[in-house]
Amino acid sequence: MIIVLEHTDYEGVKNNVSHGINVFMPKLIALISKKTSISEEDFQSYYENKHVPLIERLFPTLMDYKRTYLLKASMLNDVLPLESEGEHAQFNVITELTFEDEDGLNQFFEKGAEEEVISMIRDDEANFLDGEKTIMFRVD
Numbered sequence: 352m353i354i355v356l357e358h359t360d361y362e363g364v365k366n367n368v369s370h371g372i373n374v375f376m377p378k379l380i381a382l383i384s385k386k387t388s389i390s391e392e393d394f395q396s397y398y399e400n401k402h403v404p405l406i407e408r409l410f411p412t413l414m415d416y417k418r419t420y421l422l423k424a425s426m427l428n429d430v431l432p433l434e435s436e437g438e439h440a441q442f443n444v445i446t447e448l449t450f451e452d453e454d455g456l457n458q459f460f461e462k463g464a465e466e467e468v469i470s471m472i473r474d475d476e477a478n479f480l481d482g483e484k485t486i487m488f489r490v491d
Contacts, residue, residue, distance in 0.1 A: 377456040384484040397479040412455035
């Protein structure tokens with residue numbers, strides 16, 4: 352049995368500790384929308400086969416890069432009374448980027464600020480997603 356304890360370090364950051372080893376791993380979550388001009392299938396195919404390899408090559412400190420696709424066919428459509436009555440399918444994928452530690456995350460931010468890297472990513476994203484709608488969060 353592994354016991355995981357949560358504590359707050361000297362900077363006020365919550366960390367999970369297992370047997371005295373810090374198991375806290377920084378994570379970013381992005382909510383992403385496809386371009387309206389492409390299908391869900393083409394969006395997912397491009398993301399997996401073109402964009403993922405680019406990101407993994409540019410950012411070697413990524414420990415895990417997970418995508419959860421939000422397909423219209425999987426929507427509950429009035430099954431739950433708590434479902435929003437507003438606009439549906441604002442986002443097509445939830446992307447999780449996980450790093451081993453703060454150094455890995457900081458290296459990601461430093462590399463991601465380089466003009467050449469920004470250009471490569473933006474040029475690729477223009478093929479399949481609506482970058483103006485992307486929202487990113489840091490979660491711990």
